[in-house]
Every structure is written in C-alpha cells, then in structure tokens.
Amino acid sequence: MTTPTTLIRQLQAIAGPDGVLATAEDLAVYAYDGTFAEQRPDLVVLPTTTEQVSRVVALAAAERIPIVPRGMGSGLAAGSVPFAGGIALATTRMNRILEIDAGNGVAHVQAGVVTADLQAAVEKLGLFYPPDPSSIRHSTIGGNIACNAGGPRCLKYGVTGDYVLGLTVVLPDGRVLKTGGKPIKDVVGYDLTALFTGSEGTLGVICEALLRLVPRPRFIRTALAEFPSLDDASRTVNAILSAGIVPVALELMDETAIACIEEAMRLGLPRDVEALLILETDGSHEAAVQDEIEAAARICRETGARRVQVARSEAERAALWRARRAVSPSLARKAPNKLGEDITVPRTAIPEAIRRIKAVSAQYGLPVVVFGHAGDGNLHPNILFDRRDPAQWATVEKMVAAIFEISLALGGTLSGEHGVGALKRPYMERALGPLSIEIQRRIKQALDPLNIMNPGKVFPE
Amino acid sequence: MTTTHDHRPPESAYLNCIRCGLCLAVCPTYRVLLTETASPRGRVALARKGLEGELALGPNLFEQMYACFDCLACNEICPVGIRPADLALALRETQETMRPARWKRPLFRGLIPHPGRMELATLPLRLYERLGVRRLVYALGLRRLLPGQVADLEAMLPRLPQRPLRRQLPEITYPFAAEADLPPNPLPVGADLPPDPLPVGADLPPDPLPTREGEQQPPSPLPAGEGPGVRSSPLPAGEGPGVRSTRVGFFLGCAQNVLFAEESAATVRVLARNGCTVITPRETKCCGMPARGYGDGEAAREQARFNIALFERADVEVIVTDCATCGSTLRDYGEILADDPAWADRAAAFSRKVRDISEFLMSLPLAKPAGRLAARVTYHDPCHLRRGQGVWREPRALLQLIDGLEFVELPEADWCCGSAGSQLITHYETSLRVLDRKMDNIAATQAQIIASGCPGCQMQLAAGARRRGLNIAVTHPIVLLDRAYANK
Numbered sequence: 001m002t003t004p005t006t007l008i009r010q011l012q013a014i015a016g017p018d019g020v021l022a023t024a025e026d027l028a029v030y031a032y033d034g035t036f037a038e039q040r041p042d043l044v045v046l047p048t049t050t051e052q053v054s055r056v057v058a059l060a061a062a063e064r065i066p067i068v069p070r071g072m073g074s075g076l077a078a079g080s081v082p083f084a085g086g087i088a089l090a091t092t093r094m095n096r097i098l099e100i101d102a103g104n105g106v107a108h109v110q111a112g113v114v115t116a117d118l119q120a121a122v123e124k125l126g127l128f129y130p131p132d133p134s135s136i137r138h139s140t141i142g143g144n145i146a147c148n149a150g151g152p153r154c155l156k157y158g159v160t161g162d163y164v165l166g167l168t169v170v171l172p173d174g175r176v177l178k179t180g181g182k183p184i185k186d187v188v189g190y191d192l193t194a195l196f197t198g199s200e201g202t203l204g205v206i207c208e209a210l211l212r213l214v215p216r217p218r219f220i221r222t223a224l225a226e227f228p229s230l231d232d233a234s235r236t237v238n239a240i241l242s243a244g245i246v247p248v249a250l251e252l253m254d255e256t257a258i259a260c261i262e263e264a265m266r267l268g269l270p271r272d273v274e275a276l277l278i279l280e281t282d283g284s285h286e287a288a289v290q291d292e293i294e295a296a297a298r299i300c301r302e303t304g305a306r307r308v309q310v311a312r313s314e315a316e317r318a319a320l321w322r323a324r325r326a327v328s329p330s331l332a333r334k335a336p337n338k339l340g341e342d343i344t345v346p347r348t349a350i351p352e353a354i355r356r357i358k359a360v361s362a363q364y365g366l367p368v369v370v371f372g373h374a375g376d377g378n379l380h381p382n383i384l385f386d387r388r389d390p391a392q393w394a395t396v397e398k399m400v401a402a403i404f405e406i407s408l409a410l411g412g413t414l415s416g417e418h419g420v421g422a423l424k425r426p427y428m429e430r431a432l433g434p435l436s437i438e439i440q441r442r443i444k445q446a447l448d449p450l451n452i453m454n455p456g457k458v459f460p461e
Numbered sequence: 462m463t464t465t466h467d468h469r470p471p472e473s474a475y476l477n478c479i480r481c482g483l484c485l486a487v488c489p490t491y492r493v494l495l496t497e498t499a500s501p502r503g504r505v506a507l508a509r510k511g512l513e514g515e516l517a518l519g520p521n522l523f524e525q526m527y528a529c530f531d532c533l534a535c536n537e538i539c540p541v542g543i544r545p546a547d548l549a550l551a552l553r554e555t556q557e558t559m560r561p562a563r564w565k566r567p568l569f570r571g572l573i574p575h576p577g578r579m580e581l582a583t584l585p586l587r588l589y590e591r592l593g594v595r596r597l598v599y600a601l602g603l604r605r606l607l608p609g610q611v612a613d614l615e616a617m618l619p620r621l622p623q624r625p626l627r628r629q630l631p632e633i634t635y636p637f638a639a640e641a642d643l644p645p646n647p648l649p650v651g652a653d654l655p656p657d658p659l660p661v662g663a664d665l666p667p668d669p670l671p672t673r674e675g676e677q678q679p680p681s682p683l684p685a686g687e688g689p690g691v692r693s694s695p696l697p698a699g700e701g702p703g704v705r706s707t708r709v710g711f712f713l714g715c716a717q718n719v720l721f722a723e724e725s726a727a728t729v730r731v732l733a734r735n736g737c738t739v740i741t742p743r744e745t746k747c748c749g750m751p752a753r754g755y756g757d758g759e760a761a762r763e764q765a766r767f768n769i770a771l772f773e774r775a776d777v778e779v780i781v782t783d784c785a786t787c788g789s790t791l792r793d794y795g796e797i798l799a800d801d802p803a804w805a806d807r808a809a810a811f812s813r814k815v816r817d818i819s820e821f822l823m824s825l826p827l828a829k830p831a832g833r834l835a836a837r838v839t840y841h842d843p844c845h846l847r848r849g850q851g852v853w854r855e856p857r858a859l860l861q862l863i864d865g866l867e868f869v870e871l872p873e874a875d876w877c878c879g880s881a882g883s884q885l886i887t888h889y890e891t892s893l894r895v896l897d898r899k900m901d902n903i904a905a906t907q908a909q910i911i912a913s914g915c916p917g918c919q920m921q922l923a924a925g926a927r928r929r930g931l932n933i934a935v936t937h938p939i940v941l942l943d944r945a946y947a948n949k
Contacts, residue, residue, distance in 0.1 A: 021496065021498065023521055024516060024517075024521070025498060025507055025516065025521050025522055025525060026496070026497075026498050028506065028507065028510055028515070028516055029497040029498050029500075029502075029503035029506050029507060030497055032480055032506065033480070034479075034480055034481055034482055035480070036479070036480075044496075046495070046496065072482055072485055073480075073482060073497060074481065074482040090495075090496075090497075092495040092496070093495045095495065112495075114486070116486070135481075135482065135483075137483070137486035137487075138481075138482040138483055138484075138485045138486040139482075260540075261540070263542075264540040264541070264542065265540070326483065326540035327540075328481065329479055329481035329483060329539075329540045329541055330540035330541065332477045332478075332479040332481075332540075332541040333477065333540075333541055333542060335477070336476050336477050336479075337479065338479060
C-alpha cells in the first residue's frame, strides 16, 4: 500500500496540482449530495480529460481504492456519497462541449457539462436537447446519464436515456470503452450504452457522451389550472391523456407545495386550492399548439378546475417553471429535513396512489407533500421531518416503506428518475425479485470484480 | 445577519439547508473553480460543521468564508431562505471575535472611518495623477513593466480628482442652483476631453465620455432654473406654490469622495437641477462595509450609529447614495442593529429612507435632458444594487431617457464582475476569471461606454478593459445623465 502522500503526488501528476483536494474542509463538502446522507471521501480528484480519468482509475484499481464518481452532487438517493471512503472523482471540470454536429443532430460532450448550458448552446442553433430534470442548472450530463434522469418534459419527449447515442466510459480497471455512435439505429451486439445509462457509477465512469438532438419546437403554450380538490386534479391527468392530447408536461403540486413555493417566490399563486396542474404543449404549428392547450384547459374546467390561466408571456412562463423547479427544495421552509421519494405508478392509478399516500401521512403524523410529473405517473411524496429527533427518523423509515408498498401494490416501482443510490437499496429485492438481482450482480461482477466502483450502492446488502 | 452575543450566527442561518444545489448554478466562484468547496452550499456546510464542532473553526475554514465574493446570487436563489453570502460574512465576524487579527484594527477603526485620514492616505494617488507621473508611466509604456497584478491594480484607478469632493461640496446645495455655485466638474461642461488627457495608446485609461464630433462649446454655466421640463424659477427649499423641494440627504461614500469625485458632483448637480435641496453632511463616515467584510462587526455598527445620528440631525426625507455598496449597507443598518435596543428603531427608520440615485430620480417627475449624448451604452448590474437593493430597472430607464444614447442590454448583466471590494488583491486569479466572463459579454455588445453605479465594479471593469485593450469607457449612469443635461 502506497502512503497517502505518495498517492496524492501520483494523482497530482495525473490531474495537476489543483486537481487533487485533501484538506479537512474539502473532504467535508464532498461528503454529501442532495440528501442528508454523509460520509467523507479520503481524497477528491478533479480530472479534466478522459485520459486523466483512465489513469486515476487504473491507479485506484492497483491500490484497491474505491472510486465514487460525481457531478454537481444534486442526487436525491445518496448515490454519490462515498460510504466506503476512497476517491471522490468529480467530473465538474470536464465541462467542454466537444462538438455540436447540427447536420446529424448530435452533440458530443464531456460528462461535466451542465445540462442547461448544453441546452442553451444547442438552442442557439435551432436544436433541442429535451431532458430537463429540475436540477437542470445544477446537474451535469454525466450525472443525468448515470441516473437516467427525467423531468417534466419526459411525458412527451422521454428520459435522458432516450437521447444517449453513445458513451465513452472508463471501466473499473482503467480501460476506456466506447459504445454506440452517431447513427440513430444500431443493433450490433448488446446495448451497452443502455447498460451504463442508469448504472449510477457502479460500472464505470461516464466521461463523454454522444447525445441526440431534435429540432427546437417553435411554439410553446403553458397553462396553470387551479383545483379546489386534489382528487379532481389527479383524475384530470387521465382525462387529458385519454383525450388524445400529448402535452409536453403535466405537473401537479399539492397545497403545501404551493404554500412553500409561494413563500419562496411570491408569484401570486392561489393559496386556497388543494392542487395546481401546470400543463404545457409545444410544436411547430402555432394553431395546433394553441388548440391543444385550449382543449386541455377545457377538460380541466370540466373536471373541477375553478380557473385555468394560460401564460401571457415568455417571462410569465419562465417564472412558472422556475417556481416548479424550486418546489422540492422550498419544502425545507417547513422542516430542517425532507425525504423526497420518487415512485412511479401506471397513470390510471395516480388518484388512488395520492389518496393512499395522504392516508400514510395521517396515520404516522408527519406531513407528506405530494408533487411531481403526474402525466407519467411519477410522483414525489416528500416527508418533512427533523432528523435530529430519533423518534421522527424511525417514523420516516416506516413511512418510506409504506409508500413503496403502495407503489408496488398499484403496479408501480420505487424510482422513476432519482435512482436507487444508497437510500432505496433495502427495497430493491422486494421490487425486482431475486432473479433480477442475481443477474444484475453478475453483470457488476463481470465489469468490476474488485468492487471498487461506487461500492455499496444499488444492490441490497 | 444578526449574531448571538458571542458573534456566532444562529442555527436558523444554516439548519434548513437541504443541499439541493440550486445555488451552485449562480455562484461566480463555483462557476469558475468548479469545486464544492468554492460553492455557497459548501460554505454553508462548512459553517455548520465548524459551529457544531465537527470541524475546527480554524484558518482553513475561515479562508473559505473569505473566498465568497458576496455577490448575493445565492441569497436570492435559495428557495429555503438560507442566505449563504450573509452567513459567510457572519463567520468572518465570528473569527474576528475569536482571534482578532492585529492588522485590522488600525485599518478598520483607525483609518477608514475617518474621512480626513482616508483623504490623506490616498493623497499619493492624487499626486501620482496630478504631478504627471501617471502620464509618464503611460507615455513610456512603463505600466507594461509592472508585475501583472500591480499593473491590473494601476489600471483600476480612474482619472483621479484634484481634491476630495468633500472639500468641494457645500453642505447644502439649493435646488436649481446656478452652475457656478455647484462643485466644479473636472470634466468641464461642453468640452468632452479631460483637461489633461493622458497620451494616446492602447493602454490608455479611456476618457469616460466620448468626444462630441464637430462642435466645441465653451464651458457655459447653466442659467439657474432653465431647461425644458425644469420649473422656471429657483425656489428656496420648501416654498413655492404647489411645489415643495425634497430635502435629500446625500451619503457621499469614501470611494466616491476620493476616487470618483466627478460622479458624485454630477449626482448633486442632477438632484439640484431636479428641484431637490441636497444636504451633504461633511462628517459622513464610511458606510461600514469594509469593516463588515473583514469581520469587524463592531466597527461597522459604530459607523452605522454615527451615520444614523448624523442624518437624523440633517432632518432629511430621503437618503440618497450613488454607490451601490454603500446603499446596500445603509439599507442593512436596520438589520445589523436589530439587536441593539437603543438603536434598532432608529436604524430601521434610517434604512427605510435610503434610495439609490437612479431609484430616487426615477421616482421624481424627472426633467428630460434637452441635450443629446450620442454613444452606444451598455449597463452592468452591480450585485449590491440589483440583488442588494432590488434596483435594476431604474438605471436602465434613466439611461434610456437620454436622446441619442443607444442602449444595448448586456448579456448576463447581473453576473458579478469579480471586484467584490478587494478580491482583485486577495483572490487575484479567481477574480480575473470571474471578470473574464464579464468582459466576453461586454466585448460582444460593442458598446463604447459601460455604465455601472458602483465604484468597485467600475474599477474592476476598467482593469478588465485595459487588460484586453478594449477601447471602452467606464462610468456611472449619473455622469451620462448630467452630461446630457449640460449638452443642451
């Protein structure tokens, strides 16, 4: 075993003198992600190229040091918290857009590019990269791919994985694997691009990606519908989708979510309704986009909305989405901690899922706020609590289990877009069954026999 | 942020940070360094761990609090209401209380709060300009021989006034005062070049104003009370049928006094021209921001108390300043003295009266300037004006009042310039990288003038322009308005 100072010197030789962080302060802030979970790494490395990542990982493999890849640390499942110590490998300085190939509609980027920065860059060329997790301005493409991030627009455009054409991945032994390519269709061999997408850093370090771009929709309409009854709002989702309308997004927030975001942003949202729905349509024909939003608005009124307002300007629309993206963190105005779940149910089960979640809240006595991407059945029940109180924490754990049970009982799953990380591991087997877990373990074993790549994540103990 | 008796920020200042990471997107130090340690979320985590005993409250931790540029972008974006920038300032005070740094007391208590001593201390700079040494440095290209950082610091200096403004301004300036009674502008009306232009060259600090082609007007004093939109006869304060002159207290900031005197002279002229009686208390002390920024909270509070009492005696309706940082600090007096029972109410009343010059002018029935000023102008939002005071529409509106002025919006206008008071000295590399992004955006506007109502921003932007050889002048919006009035 090399001494720590030798190791630091070796890593500095690879990533540069500024590329290795080792003070107590540095380690303390690389101990967390977007959750309350914490564990300090032993070192932080900030490479700038795939080649540097390859050399860092090869060195770590030789020394049997765990590698925990991370982007901007916005994850909501403690997937990048280094519970086994080792090297926190942050891709934030790998932030170059290497190529935007407008002819083929493909962007070639490094993993540390901020998703919103990529979007801004391609939109200047009339192109569009649709995936839009709420963390769009503070998360990276690499992290989005590793967690197969979603977002409101998934309803029409699909998730991150639907836009990944190819990857450059540093494997757990340091070798560099390239998967896929610029062609849209490619069925040669197993789809390794899909395997690494959503692998949460357990199979390798995603260093570069080829991303599919589509033409930017020229017209967008956004509406806000106010529902006195949460139940009516959740039933509306299905009414709209069954009417043959495919909105870009169909977002729901309950009254606590509205209260928190209103306190934070003062947009003038109504405080006397149980739920709001945000609806958005887009396309290349203005009249069609307008027709769709009006049709959706009509359905809202029929199913119990007391008021539906279409955004009158781009500024109004932007404010609405800024508010929607800040809903999750704004809940912390009510309590020092929150645990955001990410269940996904078949869309017809949404009203029932919400009713049962609210019943869990009533039964255990801690508030559960519900908001999320109702259109694709992806709900974010957020439990509000104070982690310093052991009794509350015990209750939270019971409530989490109860919420997962609700989802599974309704034919749903544990996570739509956040991933398993560390927090959902205990429920993996219950969700997938032993055979699926066994196959996945073998894949992990084949790629990472030393178990140095983000150990202790995804798989149950 | 109020602190407890031992000057530790209360738990509420950090407890509910759930580490969502929204602040990373807007933080200039994060966006250039790309490390969590340099992010607001990181600083909040460090503050909490330090205060709760998980990490030592030692130099490394406090250094991270000094790495914050206090641009307030994190305060603004946090949906939980945590104010990471304020927390970083509060921790600096915690450090000073635990281990006072010996060099700070003479600076923040002995020098800065005393205008006379500040004027003396900056005399060498004025002599450097007045005796022609600066001309020589530029003419001989000597600035290029200076080490990079020193050259950048030299480049920050504006054309320095011959005398501090405090020694030129009357304590009371009456509305519609004759030009002759107003403080002289080192840049005389009508003549667009400063009297003693520096030699031409790429390194030349540009004249803050463009030359008007063709005509050359003699500097003519403005006849009292004339000009379209300006009421026709000079009125004594508080008199006249249907017109009452507002008694405006002018808070003359230190940097404005010794470095940007002509800007504040313009401020007073414009106020007087628009019917205000301007009271400029001569004893005004530093607003307190430098002391606060370096953790000497008690010095800052003492300066606050002094200024509050001073302006109470002046009996003014509003307190106007043309320095973004002074304004934002003055507006905070209510908060920084909230725990002082003898002063809390007085401080809050003081803060409620504070207005930025652009904000105040746009609330008046402002006389439209008759003169033209033909130039392409862009505007940079000082952090302490836009986020510190919520003022960003008014300076833009003010500039757009001027005929001939072509206003072009600056992309990312509210991105910090990297000045942050003294970061070009203490955090040179980071400051320059933050500045680079600003200068890229400025260059893209192809503006001839960049206007910004903050001395720190102006100096930083001037240094940025000179580093790149950009031929762009940097000035305060009020100077352009003043010139438009004079150019009639």
